[in-house]
Amino acid sequence: MALSDDTLAFVGCGMMGEAMVKGLLRQGLVDPRQVVASHPRAERCLELENRYGIAVTDDNRDAVTEATIVVVAVKPQFLAEVVSDLSGAVKKDATVVSVVAGAGLARLGSDFGVKRVVRVMPNTPAQIGRGMSVWTATAAVDAAGRNKVRVILSALGAEEYVSHEPELDMATALSGTGPAYVFMFMEALVDAGVHMGFSRRVAERLVFETVLGSAEFARDAPEHLAKLRNQVTSPGGTSAEAQYQLERGRLRTVLSDAVWAAYRRCQQLGGAADFDTNGRSLK
Numbered sequence: 001m002a003l004s005d006d007t008l009a010f011v012g013c014g015m016m017g018e019a020m021v022k023g024l025l026r027q028g029l030v031d032p033r034q035v036v037a038s039h040p041r042a043e044r045c046l047e048l049e050n051r052y053g054i055a056v057t058d059d060n061r062d063a064v065t066e067a068t069i070v071v072v073a074v075k076p077q078f079l080a081e082v083v084s085d086l087s088g089a090v091k092k093d094a095t096v097v098s099v100v101a102g103a104g105l106a107r108l109g110s111d112f113g114v115k116r117v118v119r120v121m122p123n124t125p126a127q128i129g130r131g132m133s134v135w136t137a138t139a140a141v142d143a144a145g146r147n148k149v150r151v152i153l154s155a156l157g158a159e160e161y162v163s164h165e166p167e168l169d170m171a172t173a174l175s176g177t178g179p180a181y182v183f184m185f186m187e188a189l190v191d192a193g194v195h196m197g198f199s200r201r202v203a204e205r206l207v208f209e210t211v212l213g214s215a216e217f218a219r220d221a222p223e224h225l226a227k228l229r230n231q232v233t234s235p236g237g238t239s240a241e242a243q244y245q246l247e248r249g250r251l252r253t254v255l256s257d258a259v260w261a262a263y264r265r266c267q268q269l270g271g272a273a274d275f276d277t278n279g280r281s282l283k
Helices: 015-026 042-052 060-064 076-085 105-112 124-128 143-154 166-176 178-196 200-220 225-231 238-248 251-270
Strands: 008-011 035-038 055-057 069-072 095-098 116-121 131-137 157-161
Touching: 008 015, 008 060, 015 035, 015 042, 015 124, 015 143, 035 042, 035 060, 042 055, 055 060, 060 076, 069 143, 076 105, 095 105, 095 143, 105 116, 116 143, 116 166, 124 131, 131 143, 131 166, 143 157, 166 178, 166 251, 178 200, 178 251, 200 225, 238 251
Parallel strands: 008 035, 008 069, 035 055, 069 095, 095 116, 131 157
Antiparallel strands: 116 131
16 A cells, blocks of 8 residues: 555644545555544544544644654644644654645745645545545655655545646635535525425425536536536527526626635735735735
8 A cells, every 4th residue: 555654643633634534544545553633622532533543632743753644634723833833843754735725835844844745725525535636745745755645635535736836726716615606506596496485305405416417417528518508508498598697697707706706815815924814915
């Protein structure tokens, strides 16, 4: 196995960290004895220990002392605290894998005192092994190291490597934040179904299966999305009328504006010292 000689430390083993641990163990990619997770709450540590049989601690330094791969999975506002906790504790030849939104490779390398740094933007479907993770790495992460990263990310679903770090902010806005757009769209469809007279249970089933089937159909079809849409649009029909209303409501423009807003916000978080809590520039 690619990870057979590694010890993995998960710092801040919350939702995303647990998804990685769960996927790696479920697929037999690591042994529980290779994994240690840290979390500040004792009850959460006990939960992880009982659920996965891994080593747990409430001390971040203890978690990373022997780790060859350190996964940093904390919220952006807690990164500075974690960096302070781990000062000098991470091994110089360790690989740091970060899922912290907005934290760049150079900053992470400097903060943790390592050259091998990987930056990942996953999304929430990773919790069921159907996520989309976009990632990049410093030049110090060689081919073997990148293969290990691919193995780790395979536990979350699909992965896509990009060679230019700025694309991570783009991925944050598109696929990282993407589930929120999809959930809001689905919620609106369900509410429309209820408004017409369906029970919420039936409306939800119709919407869930429609979205799931449409996504899988589009993924596997060779045609452009516009052609697939045209295939279900008859002149003067229900789809044509519905799409006319969506265009009148500026659906495309609003969605594009939302993605760009998320992109700008990610860039702001990456340089948090230059912005106030409302995202306004301090310069």
